Amino acid sequence: MKDASFAEFLLIRIDRSADQPMNRQIYLIIRDAILARLLPVGFRMPSTRELAKGLGMSRNTVTYGYDQLMAEGYLESRTGAGTYVADTVPDQFSQRQFPKAAAPDGPELSARGAKLIAQAGASDLQWGAFMPGVPDVTQFPHRVWSRLQNKHWRRSRAELLTYGGAGGHAPLREAIAEHLRIARSVNCRAEQVIITTGTHQSLDVVVKLLGEVGDSAWIEDPCYWGTRSVLESTSIKPVAIPVDDEGLALQRADLRRPPRFICVTPSHQYPLGMVMSLSRRRLLLEYAATQKAWIIEDDYDSEFRYGSRPLASLQGMDRHDRVLYMGTFSKTLFPGLRVGFIVVPESLAAAVSTAVSELYRGSQGFLQAVLADFMNEGHFASHVRRMSILYAERLQALRSAIEGHFGDSMAAIGDEAGLHLVLRLPPGSNDVAISRAARAAGIIARPLSGYYAGPDTARSGLLLGYACVPVEQIRSAFDTLAAIIREHCGMPFIGSCSIPVPPAYGTLPLRSASPRSRAPS
Template identity: 65%
Template sequence: MKIASLSDYLLLRINRPAAKAAPGKAKAGSAPESGAAKPAPRTPVNRQIYQLIREAILAHTLPAGMQLPSSRDLALELGSSRNTVTYAYEQLLAEGYLESRPGAGTFVADTAPDQIPEAVERPEPLTDPSGKSELSARGAMLTRQAGVGERQWGAFMPGVPDVTCVPYKIWGRLQNKHWRRSNADLLTYGPGAGYAGLREQIAEYLRVARSVNCTPSQVLITTGIHQSLDIVVKLLGEHGDSAWVEDPCYWGTRSVLNSLGIQSVPIAVDQEGMRMRLANLRRPPRFICTTPSHQYPLGMVMSLSRRRMLLEYAATHKVWIIEDDYDSEFRYGGRPLASLQGMDTQDRVLYMGTFSKIMFPGLRIGFLVVPESLARAFSTGIAELYRNGQVFLQATLADFMAEGHFASHIRKMRVLYAERLQLLQQSINRHFGEKMTITGGEAGLHLVLGLPQECDDVLICEQALAAGIVVRPLSRYYMHARGARRGLLLGYASVPNDEIARAFDKLAAVIKPHLA
C-alpha cells in the first residue's frame, strides 16, 4: 500500500496530546490503520517521525524515488517546529533511507538489496541439542558432545576449589597498590608472552616445586589450559594431524582438538598411565596429550618406565608431548611429583598449568612453558590470535607470589582439602562399606566412586542433579561408550566440612536403588 499524504500518515500515528495536533487533521482517538506499529507515548515526537518514516520505507509504503515535502512544509502540516522535522530528516539521510538532490528536494532512497541468485543446491541445516539450526558440522559436534555444565559450585562439583578461602584482604591490598600507581601499561593490551614479573615468578616456582627446566623467556601467560592447548595445536599442527589422548581424559582436551581438526586417538590407561600398544607405536601422532602426575580423571601416576618410553619415542619420531599439570600441588601422601618436562633432554615437551585450581577459576590465568627455540614464535602467535590482556591481574598475581602468599595459600588449602577428602571417604564407607571402589583419592580435588557396569551413571547424575547434587558420570570421559567404565566423579574441594556427610546422604539415596 502506498500513501498519498505523508502528513496524514504521520498524524494518525504520532502519540502526543490532542491539543498539539494540527487542526482539522485528526480527531482524538482516531485509530491507526490495522497492523501499523504505534510508537510508545513517551518517545519524543522527532524520534517518532524518524521511526515512522523509516518503517514506511522498509515496508515499501513510501516507495523508492518518492519526493517528501520540505521540512518547513511538513512541520507546518504537523503543527510541529521545523527543528523537530529536520532532526528526523537528517537522521534518515545519515542512515541512507533518504537522499537529498540539490535544487530538487528530498527523496526516498532505493534501499532494496541486490538480487541474490538462488543456490544450485541447498544443504540441509544442522541442528544442535537446543534445536537451533545452521550450525556447522564442527559446531554441531562440539555442542552435542559438550562436557561443561551450568552449575560450577557446590557438592560434589569436580575440579572446583573453595573460592571462599581466597585471602581477599591481601589480594585487595595488592590490587589497590597497582590502582594507585595509575600505570597505563597495566590497562592496555599486554605483551604476547604476558607480564614479565609474573613470568619470572612462575619460572621460579616451577623450577623449585615441579622440577621444570625453564627460564622466564620460555613461560607464556594464557587464560588457562584450553587456550594453551589451542595455541600449541594452531602453531605446531595441521588440520588432519592426530593426537594420542588418554582414555578416559578431560573432555576439554578432546573438544579443543576436535574443533581444530585434530583426530583424537584414544590410548587406554592402566595403573602406570598411558598403555601404548604396538599398533599405536607404528603410527606416530603429531601430539601426545597426557596428565602424567595425576591422570585425569582416574588419578594414577605415570610410571618412570612409561615416562622414559614416551620421551624416547617423541624424540625419535619428532612428536610433541603436551603435559597437562592441572592440580599436582594438592598431593596428600607426600611431596608433589616431578614433571615429565623436567626429564626431557630433547625439547619435545610443552608443559601447561593453571591457577584456576590453586586460586579461583574466575582469575582465568594459566601458563605454557615451551622450548626456548619456540618462545618468540609463540609470543607472537598469542598476541596475534588473542590480543593478550588482564595485565593488571597478572601484576597482582605476581606480587601475590613474590610476597610468599601463594605458597602459604597452597599449604593451607592442601590441609583443608585433605580433611574434606577424608570426610567424603568416611561417608562413602558408612553407606557402602567395601562394596564400592574409590580411585584417585591420593591427590587433586576429586575422587572416582566406581559403580557396577550394569549401572547407568549418566542417569544417576541426572537424578542427583534433581536432588541438588552435582556429580559427573565417568563413562562420559571415554571416547566410546563401549568399554567405558561406570562411576561418578565426586569433587570435595568446594564443599564445607559440615555439609559433606549430609550432601552424600542425598547422593547415596539416589545411588542405592540402582544397586538393587
C-alpha cells in the same frame, strides 16, 4: 532513545542520492520502524524543530512526514505533551508489511560446530556438593588480594590497562618460572613462560601453531572433555589410548601410527588419578623425540597431594625439547581469575608469544601484575599449603562417608591428590541416570562414563569433588547421594550389596597385546 540518537537513526537510513523526496523517506523510515516494533508503543517522538535541526533539514520536510503518519494512525498528538507512537497500528499494514519468516529447523552450524555443541561438557552449575575441579573460593585471602589491587590502582600504569605485551606481564612470568623450577622441577626461564587465559587457550594456540588440519593427537581414555573439544574444534583428530595403573597404555599398533601431538596428565591423570610410571615417561619422551611428536603435558592440580610424593614433571625429564607444559591458577586460586600459562622450548617462545597476541590479544595486565605480587610476597605458597590441609580434611570426611555407607563394596580411587575422587559403581550401573537423579536432588555427581571416548571402553562411576564442600556438609550430602545410588543399583540395605565388588583400579588387568579398533572420540 534521545532526540540526537533518533536523528542518527534516521540519518543512517536516508539515501540522499535517491530520487525519492526526503519527506517521503522520513515518513517511510518511521512507519517501517513502528511496524517492526523498533519504535515501541508510547515512544515519545522528538519535536519537528529538534529533529529538523538534528537532520540538517527544513522543518517543513519533517512536518510532512509527521502529518502523514498521524493521518494514517501511526502517531498521535497529545495536547501539551508532544507526539507519540500510537497504541494501535493500522490493521491493513501491520501484518502485510512484515510477514513472519518461517522458523528455521536449527542453527546453521558447521559439522565441526555441531559436534562441539553435541559433546559439550561444561556444566551450568559450578559450585556445591560434589562439583569436581573447583576450589573453595570462600577461603581465598580476599583482603590480601584487595590490598595488592589497591596498590596498583594508586600507581596505575598505562601498560597494565591496555593490550598486554607478547608473552604476558614480565614479573609474573619470572614468578611462575621460579615456582615451577622449585615445586615441579620444570626446566625453564621466564622467556619460555607464555601467559594465557587457561589450559583451553594454551592447547588451542599450540595445536594451531604446530599442527595441520587432519593431524592426529593421542589422548588418554578417559580424559578431560575440554581436551577433546579443543582438538576437534581445530580439526585435529583425537585418537583415544586407554590408561592403566601406570598411565598411557600403548601397544605396538599404536606406535606404528605416530601422532603429531600426545596429550597427557602424567602427574595426576584426569579423571582417574593415577601417576604415570617412570618407565612409561621415559618411553614416551624417547618416542616423541624419534617421531618429532609434541607432548602436551597438562599438570592438572598437581599442587595438592595427600601423603604421596610427586614425580618430577615430564618437562623436567625432557632432553629433546619436545614437551609443552601447561598450567593454570584456576584450581589453586579461583577459576574466575582466568590466568594460565604454557611453558614452551626456547625455540618456540617467540612464535607462541606472537600467536597468542595475534589470535587473542594480550589482556589482563592489571590482574597479572597483582598475581605477580601475590606470588613474590609468598602469599601463593602460603595459600596452597593452607588449602592442602583443608582439602585433606574434607577428603577424609568423604572417604568416611563412603565407607560408612558402602564399606568395601565400592572402591574410591584417585584420592591421593587433586580436588576429587572417583567412586567406582557396580558393573552394569547407569552412572548417567544416577547423576541425573542426584542433580534433581541438588547434588552434582558427574558420570565417569562421559569422560570416555565411547561406550565400548566406558566404565561406570561418579566424580565427587570435595574441595568446595565444607566438612559439616559432606556427610548429609553423601547421605542423599548414597540413597540414590542404592535405589539405582538395587541395594536395599545400607552397607550391603549383592552385586560383585569392582576391583580397585590398580588391580585391573593390563590391556591385551592384540590390537583392536578404536572409534575416534
